[in-house]
Amino acid sequence: MEQIPCVYCGDFFDPSPRHKNQTACNKVNCQKAKKAAWQRHKMKTDPIYAANQKSSQQQWIKANAGYWKQYRQNNPKKAERNRIGQALRNRRARSSPDATDVDPTLIAKMDASKSDNFQILGQFWLLPVIAKMDALKVNIIKIPVCYP
Numbered sequence: 001m002e003q004i005p006c007v008y009c010g011d012f013f014d015p016s017p018r019h020k021n022q023t024a025c026n027k028v029n030c031q032k033a034k035k036a037a038w039q040r041h042k043m044k045t046d047p048i049y050a051a052n053q054k055s056s057q058q059q060w061i062k063a064n065a066g067y068w069k070q071y072r073q074n075n076p077k078k079a080e081r082n083r084i085g086q087a088l089r090n091r092r093a094r095s096s097p098d099a100t101d102v103d104p105t106l107i108a109k110m111d112a113s114k115s116d117n118f119q120i121l122g123q124f125w126l127l128p129v130i131a132k133m134d135a136l137k138v139n140i141i142k143i144p145v146c147y148p
Helices: 029-045 047-063 067-074 074-095
Strands: 118-124 136-142
Touching: 029 047, 067 074
Parallel strands: none
Antiparallel strands: 118 136
């Protein structure tokens, strides 16, 4: 069988006859890169997979409370490198042209407060016109002008 180049390292390898669309060689780093690419694609395209990953991560965080604080204490050079990188990302985000409608000092909302000053205008049924679907009951509310 003819050798093909690995999409991750560029080296030529003999593809397995059992895997017709093989694109990565058997090197550990190439297999890791292939898995990471698959996971990024899966997270973008499969909402159930993404929800399961988020749930698993939250469970791990609960089971390992204080891990990241301890990690930063044990690895001060890595923590400092991350702080510098985050400062650069913040600066880049503030100066990006598509961030005109966002407060430039706000990078992430950790605890967004919710306003309860809504005026309920009524309940309505949304009925499908073209396709056969179930009707959907919705509440329509007026959002106050002061709401961000």
